[in-house]
Amino acid sequence: MLDFIYYPVSWILWVWHKVFAAIPFLGPDSGVTWALSVVFLVFTLRAILYKPFVKQVRTTRQMQELQPQIKALQKKYSNDRQRQALEMQKLQKEHGFNPLMGCLPVLLQVPVFIGLFHVLRSFNRTGTGMGQLGLDPVTNAQIGNYAFSPEDVQSFLSARLFGAPISAWITQPMASLEAFAPFGGIPTRWEIAAVAIPLMVIAGIATHFNSRASVARQSEQAAANPQAAIMNKLALYVFPLGVLVGGPFLPIAILIYWVSNNIWTYGQQHLVFRKIDQEEAEKKAAVVARRNENAPKPGARPDRTKKKGAAPTTPDDSATPGSSATPDSASDEKEVSLEKPPASDEPAKPSGGSGSTTPKNQGGSKNSKRKRR
Numbered sequence: 001m002l003d004f005i006y007y008p009v010s011w012i013l014w015v016w017h018k019v020f021a022a023i024p025f026l027g028p029d030s031g032v033t034w035a036l037s038v039v040f041l042v043f044t045l046r047a048i049l050y051k052p053f054v055k056q057v058r059t060t061r062q063m064q065e066l067q068p069q070i071k072a073l074q075k076k077y078s079n080d081r082q083r084q085a086l087e088m089q090k091l092q093k094e095h096g097f098n099p100l101m102g103c104l105p106v107l108l109q110v111p112v113f114i115g116l117f118h119v120l121r122s123f124n125r126t127g128t129g130m131g132q133l134g135l136d137p138v139t140n141a142q143i144g145n146y147a148f149s150p151e152d153v154q155s156f157l158s159a160r161l162f163g164a165p166i167s168a169w170i171t172q173p174m175a176s177l178e179a180f181a182p183f184g185g186i187p188t189r190w191e192i193a194a195v196a197i198p199l200m201v202i203a204g205i206a207t208h209f210n211s212r213a214s215v216a217r218q219s220e221q222a223a224a225n226p227q228a229a230i231m232n233k234l235a236l237y238v239f240p241l242g243v244l245v246g247g248p249f250l251p252i253a254i255l256i257y258w259v260s261n262n263i264w265t266y267g268q269q270h271l272v273f274r275k276i277d278q279e280e281a282e283k284k285a286a287v288v289a290r291r292n293e294n295a296p297k298p299g300a301r302p303d304r305t306k307k308k309g310a311a312p313t314t315p316d317d318s319a320t321p322g323s324s325a326t327p328d329s330a331s332d333e334k335e336v337s338l339e340k341p342p343a344s345d346e347p348a349k350p351s352g353g354s355g356s357t358t359p360k361n362q363g364g365s366k367n368s369k370r371k372r373r
Contacts, residue, residue, distance in 0.1 A: 010146035031161035200247030206262030211235035
């Protein structure tokens with residue numbers, strides 16, 4: 001049913017097995033050869049998922065930057081869920097934000113994990129559980145496994161890593177362990193546990209440190225979110241503990257897959273985070289440089305005409321009302337104001353209505369004229 005997953009996974013594992021089997025001091029039946037094949041299967045798939053991982057990191061950071069706006073929309077349209085969803089989509093479209101990219105790499109790794117788990121279990125089909133055929137050891141060794149020939153199946157069953165088959169697990173039933181009898185003998189549970197338990201511990205510690213590095217990159221607002229706080233606790237403590245609890249039920253090859261996947265994740269996320277931080281620092285430096293170019297130089301007077309948008313005055317503008325007077329017009333007005341008024345030849349008429357004026361009155365009028373002047 002899931003052959004479209006099983007065959008690509010088995011083909012990649014087959015290619016790496018042939019590469020490492022060609023090394024003289026390893027050989028095709030070596031447990032190290034098969035372990036390295038699993039490790040480089042992980043590295044190949046993670047290299048394919050590199051760009052989606054970078055997109056996931058950028059999406060996560062963009063989500064943290066948009067968190068205040070998202071909260072504002074949730075508060076504004078708390079009573080209208082439909083309008084809230086429309087405004088959220090509009091905000092995401094304006095900023096080129098796609099929430100699906102935040103979880104795409106994880107979603108793509110799930111089929112790979114399922115495919116690898118099934119392919120590794122299909123090397124030994126002597127069990128009677130889910131996905132097992134209940135074959136006897138001889139028949140099982142004569143049937144191929146997806147991209148692997150019967151000879152490759154026998155090579156896998158013969159491979160030992162520090163005395164333990166890499167397809168065995170601690171809680172594996174004894175009937176299933178009998179499939180290894182023709183290919184190096186039946187391993188003991190102590191031999192399997194001696195290899196599986198250290199891998200479980202390393203996988204749990206690696207999972208914790210990867211989660212710790214991711215949590216440390218979160219902003220204060222994102223970390224203060226109650227849902228984010230719960231997810232951080234799960235990633236830091238519950239998931240690593242889950243590896244220790246579920247490890248006895250996983251084949252050694254799956255534990256190798258888990259360890260190598262965490263090693264790749266640890267190195268990749270530090271590389272990507274450093275690259276993104278460098279890009280953001282360059283953007284900030286470019287903004288500061290543009291701002292400094294537009295700012296006035298030290299000691300230079302700012303050009304206010306650009307800000308006001310005032311046009312230069314023309315000679316015709318001086319004649320318009322409200323315009324400033326020219327120097328010539330100002331001097332003419334000054335000369336007119338200093339000029340004496342002409343003396344009147346007619347005698348001043350008395351205020352009392354009489355036809356004659358006394359000398360006293362004439363002197364008073366002269367004095368008043370002097371005062372006015």
